[in-house]
Amino acid sequence: MSDAIKTYNSMSELYASFGGKLEQDVDFTIHRNEELYTEVPIKSPLYRTSYYFVLILRKGRGRYIIDDQSYLIRDNIIYFTNPGHVKGFEIDETLQGYIITFSESFLKQYVHENILDEFPFLIAEVAPPSYPDREIFQIFDDLGGQLLQEYQSDSTYKYKVIGCLTVMLLLKIKERFWKAYDPLIEASTSSDITLTFKRNLEAHFRNLLAGKCDRMNQVQDYAQAQYLHPSYFSTVIKYKTGKSVNSWIAEKTIAESKAMLARSSESVQEIAFRLGFKDAAHFSRFFKKHTKLSPLSFRQSLQNL
Known part of the structure; x- marks a missing residue:
């Protein structure tokens, strides 16, 4: 495309x-x-x-x-x-x-x-x-x-x-x-790869937040889960969705970060550790890069809505 x-x-x-x-x-x-x-x-x-x-x-x-x-x-x-x-x-x-x-x-x-x-x-x-x-x-x-x-x-x-x-x-x-829809049943292999990746992405973040793992998965981890070469896996995801695997991971991380900042009283450091970041400073830099706001500024902005 x-x-x-x-x-x-x-x-x-x-x-x-x-x-x-x-x-x-x-x-x-x-x-x-x-x-x-x-x-x-x-x-x-x-x-x-x-x-x-x-x-x-x-x-x-x-x-x-x-x-x-x-x-x-x-x-x-x-x-x-x-x-x-x-x-x-x-x-x-x-x-x-x-x-x-x-x-x-x-x-x-x-x-x-x-x-x-x-x-x-x-x-x-x-x-x-x-x-x-x-x-x-x-x-x-x-x-x-x-x-x-x-x-x-x-x-x-x-x-x-x-x-x-x-x-x-x-x-x-x-x-x-969509009453009977099964997201894992799609017509083509490429669709199956994409949908399974999205499911794996969701499951991994759920495990992160539940404390069942302590690091964020990378491209090779999602490729390995489907027994695919990372290069081929990345190509399929980019072709089918228009976004790279890393973009999907980053957007998911921001979505979860925003939800936690909005709905919990946990500190920025606690949220950073739960999401697999080694320290709060790294998390803050990542969050600001993608949202133009620091985690604290984002949390404060919600109080004005």
Whole structure:
């Protein structure tokens, strides 16, 4: 796949690429589609995102591209995508509905730490759109309205409420479209490698936090777990997800770090040791490199939300 494909780490970055501007304080957004893309037709370049998308579209025409597949956009469509895919879209008629984005770190901070156990489709690679009947679609449309209302509010518990509503949204997605999904059953060997890596990554961090191991796994450890040469393993992961193994490890480390800083009273040093860092200084440098904030500054910023 082309190196020219850009990766966006937030909805703000994606929208800015089209000349717009969005304010975003937390890794969650919801907007009305008709307010984001007011001039049609629109054809986007191909891109990747490091966050989840949920589109609830009651009206509109066009098509959505994911990897090498193309899907029609029409009335009453629910579209869910995970991070890592190559995406693109063409809008022929103004879309009406909601576009919702959130990151793994948001889910871990405002929902619960083992979110991937309850919702295994969050690591799926194949996610075609659904076209439910009007009655089922209305359930999602109503949830979108509730999420937008809360997102625009000044409530003290704003993001906690949004977290609860997001759980409702994910449960409805699971109930209607992914009830029998098994993330380890995919069509191709490459998908199996990627999904197994994501599962191993999640399991390893769980063991780290439980004190069952004292060092962070590296690329060769994840390759060895699948009996693959590290070079081949790295190539497959990069090709299928658009991110290197080290990027996945770093993002997972930051997601867990943010969750612990937000939800626990442990010191920075204790958190560093639990995540396999040799000392707090190394952890602080790593955290600041990826977030532009020190761990203490990040923790203090949460008190202002």
